[in-house]
Amino acid sequence: MKLYKQVKEILELVYSGSNLNLVMDQYKGIEDEPRLKYLVYGVIRYNFALEYLIRKLSKHPNDKVQTILFIGIFELWFSNKPNYAVVNDLVEFTKESFENPKIASFVNAILRSFQRDKESLLSELNKDYSTKFNLPNWFIDKLKISDKPNYLSIISGLSYHPAFGIRVNQRKIKLVDYVSKLVNANIEYELINNKLVLSEACAIEKLPGFFDGEVSVQDIGAQYVVDILTRNNVSPKFVLDACSAPGGKACQILENYDCDLLAVDIAHERLAKVKQNLDRLNLSAQLIVGDATNQKWNKDHQMFDLVIADVPCSATGTIKRNPDIKLTRKLSDIDNFVMQQREIINNLWSNVSNDGYLMYITCSVLHDENQDNVTWIKANLANSILIEELQILPSLHNDGLFYALIKKHNG
Ligand SMILES: C[S@@+](CC[C@H](N)C(=O)[O-])C[C@H]1O[C@@H](n2cnc3c(N)ncnc32)[C@H](O)[C@@H]1O
Structure with a gap:
C-alpha cells in the first residue's frame, strides 16, 4: 500500500x-x-x-x-x-x-x-x-495543419518508449573499439548513422567506460551538431554555447574540435551539471551564469566563430522521455516560447563574428519554433544566410530535434 x-x-x-x-x-x-x-x-x-x-x-x-x-x-x-x-x-x-x-x-x-x-x-x-x-488534441491538430506530410510519422514516433542513445568520446576511444566493449559486455546495440542506440536502457554503472569518460548517455537525435559542421567544412575555434546545460552539445563539440568554449546558462544549478560532465570526460570550458536574451560575451575581445543556441522550447520532440509535457503544455505556451527564442537569437547574433556561424537548435517538432523561426532569422538578422536545415523526426531510435546552421556573411 x-x-x-x-x-x-x-x-x-x-x-x-x-x-x-x-x-x-x-x-x-x-x-x-x-x-x-x-x-x-x-x-x-x-x-x-x-x-x-x-x-x-x-x-x-x-x-x-x-x-x-x-x-x-x-x-x-x-x-x-x-x-x-x-x-x-x-x-x-x-x-x-x-x-x-x-x-x-x-x-x-x-x-x-x-x-x-x-x-x-x-x-x-x-x-x-x-x-x-496518447497525445493532446491541440497538439495533433496543430501538427496536422503545419506539417501535413510528416504529422502521422511524428505522432507515431512519439508513442514509443524512449530510446537509449549513447555518445562515444572520440578523444578517449574509437567507435569501433567501444563497440567491441559492448559486445564483450553482452550489451545489444544498433548503429544508426554512426551513432549507438542500446536495445535496452542500461544503468550507467554497467555501461563500459562510463566513469572513465569514454561514453555519455545522449539521445542520438541530439548528436547531429558535429555531422552538420563536418559536412559544411566548419571547424570552430571560439565557441559560445549560450544555453548550455546540462552540456550534451558542448561536450560533444569539445570531444571533436580543438577549440575554446564558453558555456553559458541562466540556471546556476544546471550549470553545475555541465561542470560534472566536463570533469568526467576530462574536457575543459569556461562556465558563466548568464541570460542569453540580453547579455553579450566575447572571448579575449574576439567574437565567436560558432554560437550554439539550443534554446528553451516546448520540448515536444522529447515527449517519450518527458511524458508530463503532454499534460502540462498548452497551445498558448507556444507563442511565448517563440517570442523568447527570437529574443535569444537576436541578441546572440551580435556575438557571431563575420563569416562565423549560428547553430539554432530545438527539441520541438512544431514549425512555429523551427522552420518559422528560420524564416524570421533570414528576414531579420542582418547578413544571415541559411546553410543547412535539418529536422530529425522522432522515431523508435531517437527524439525529435531541429537544427539550422546560419552563416553571417561579411557584408
Ligand atoms: C534545451 S536546454 C539546453 C540543452 C543543452 N544544450 C545540452 O545539449 O545539453 C535549454 C537550456 O537553456 C537554459 N536557458 C533558458 N533560458 C535561458 C536564457 N535566457 N539564457 C541562457 N540560458 C537559458 C535552460 O536553463 C536550459 O538549460
Whole structure:
C-alpha cells in the first residue's frame, strides 16, 4: 500500500502542474523505485486512453478516485500482476484512503467492469488519434495543419518508449573499439548513422567506460551538431554555447574540435551539471551564469566563430522521455516560447563574428519554433544566410530535434 500511496501522491502533484523529473528526484533510491517509475510513467504515458476508458466506465465520475482508477486500469491493462490482486489491493488502498465505504465499492465496480469488457473497450481507442497515440488534441491538430506530410510519422514516433542513445568520446576511444566493449559486455546495440542506440536502457554503472569518460548517455537525435559542421567544412575555434546545460552539445563539440568554449546558462544549478560532465570526460570550458536574451560575451575581445543556441522550447520532440509535457503544455505556451527564442537569437547574433556561424537548435517538432523561426532569422538578422536545415523526426531510435546552421556573411 505504501507504493500506491507514493504513486498517487506523485501523480496528483504532476496533474496539478509540477515537473515530473523534479518530483521523481525526491524518490531516488527508494526500495521499490523501478515499480514506482513503471506505474507513474505508465499512467502519464497512457493518460488520454485512461481518461477515455474511465469516462466510458462510469456514468458519474468521482474526481477523488480518478488517480486510483488510472493506476488500476493501467495495471490491469499492462502489468503481469494477477488481476484479482490488482483489484483487491486497490480496493483495500481506497478503504484506507477514504472513510466512506461506498467509494471503495465504486472503485471495485469500475475495475471489475474494465476486466470484463477489456477487449472491446481497448478496440475503441483506435478510433481517435488522441486515445490511440496518447497525445493532446491541440497538439495533433496543430501538427496536422503545419506539417501535413510528416504529422502521422511524428505522432507515431512519439508513442514509443524512449530510446537509449549513447555518445562515444572520440578523444578517449574509437567507435569501433567501444563497440567491441559492448559486445564483450553482452550489451545489444544498433548503429544508426554512426551513432549507438542500446536495445535496452542500461544503468550507467554497467555501461563500459562510463566513469572513465569514454561514453555519455545522449539521445542520438541530439548528436547531429558535429555531422552538420563536418559536412559544411566548419571547424570552430571560439565557441559560445549560450544555453548550455546540462552540456550534451558542448561536450560533444569539445570531444571533436580543438577549440575554446564558453558555456553559458541562466540556471546556476544546471550549470553545475555541465561542470560534472566536463570533469568526467576530462574536457575543459569556461562556465558563466548568464541570460542569453540580453547579455553579450566575447572571448579575449574576439567574437565567436560558432554560437550554439539550443534554446528553451516546448520540448515536444522529447515527449517519450518527458511524458508530463503532454499534460502540462498548452497551445498558448507556444507563442511565448517563440517570442523568447527570437529574443535569444537576436541578441546572440551580435556575438557571431563575420563569416562565423549560428547553430539554432530545438527539441520541438512544431514549425512555429523551427522552420518559422528560420524564416524570421533570414528576414531579420542582418547578413544571415541559411546553410543547412535539418529536422530529425522522432522515431523508435531517437527524439525529435531541429537544427539550422546560419552563416553571417561579411557584408
Ligand atoms: C534545451 S536546454 C539546453 C540543452 C543543452 N544544450 C545540452 O545539449 O545539453 C535549454 C537550456 O537553456 C537554459 N536557458 C533558458 N533560458 C535561458 C536564457 N535566457 N539564457 C541562457 N540560458 C537559458 C535552460 O536553463 C536550459 O538549460
